[in-house]
Amino acid sequence: MAIAANAKLRTRALVAVLAALLITGVSACDSKSGPDAHGGSPDTRQVTVIGSGKVQGTPDTLTANVAMESVAGDVTAALSQSSQRQQAVIDALVGNKVDRKDISTTHVSVQPQTNADGTTIAYRASNAIDVKIRDITAASQLLALIANTGGDATRINSVSYSIEDDSQLVKDARAQAFNDAKSRAEQYAQLSGLTLGKVISISEQSGTTPPTPAPMPRMALDSVPVEPGQQTVNFSVTVIWELT
Structure with missing residues (x-):
């Protein structure tokens, strides 16, 4: 009886060990067959x-x-003069069909002017605005209007060009980038003797290269020659394909 009991115990122990090994094997298979970070299996050629x-x-x-800049013996006078000149420029622009909402103050400052021993001898005030000119054909005359209205106090710091709605350009550049990527991938597939399969992932990056701003002269004139040139929309796309 004792021998039979021991045999039964050994049989149960062997069954338990086999069950444990089976569970471990299934778990290992599951961990190896799961998808990788790009959505494919580790064995997928990409x-x-x-x-x-x-x-x-x-x-x-x-x-x-x-x-508009102004220098005066006290703060109030300096700021008042620069503000009056800037207001005259704003009024002139609005009077020439520039929408007031396209004019915005960007900087106001008053700085003391000192001599060699550090004594304040005057104050320099500056009042800056951004002017958005939507009619490019009128840009030359409007820049001249600013210079003539502000006089010697005028400082045209910079001009920059932009495309108000570049959504179609972005779409076109995106399509070019993807087609370029696909053409390269197809060539690699052909060189390796494989076939291009499904797309696994796509990531993109876009950017715009504006024309170089032109410096503006400080003088009385009828117009300022400006050329908008061309603005470039660049697009880069990284695509991962499956190879079959």
Whole structure:
């Protein structure tokens, strides 16, 4: 009887060990067959390609940063003079069909002017605005109007061009970038004797290269020659394809 009992115990122990090994094997299989970070299995053959696209468009908006400066013996006089000149410029622009909402104050400052021993001898005030000119054909005359109205106090710090709505340019550049990536991937698949499969992941990066701002002269004139040039929309896309 004792021998039979021991045999039964050994049989139960062996069954338990086999069950444990079976569970461990299934768990190991599950951990190896799961998807990787890109959505495929570790055994999936892949190709990662970067495609680029570039589209150019003509800017339709000019933004000028304009400041009026004044120097006076006290703070109040300096700020008052620069403000009056800036207000005259704003009124002149509005009178020439520039929407007031396209004019915004960007900087107001008053700084003491000192001599060699550090004594304050005057104050320099500056009042700057951004002017958005939506009619490019009027930009030359409006910049001249600013210079003539502000006189020697005028400081046209910079001009920059932009495209108000570049959504279509972005779409075109995106399509170019993807087609470029696909063409490269197809070539790699062909060279490796494989076939291009499904897309596993896509990531993109876009950017715009504006024209170089032009310096503005400080003089009385009828117009300021400006050229909007071309603005470039660049697009880069990284695509991972499955190879079969």
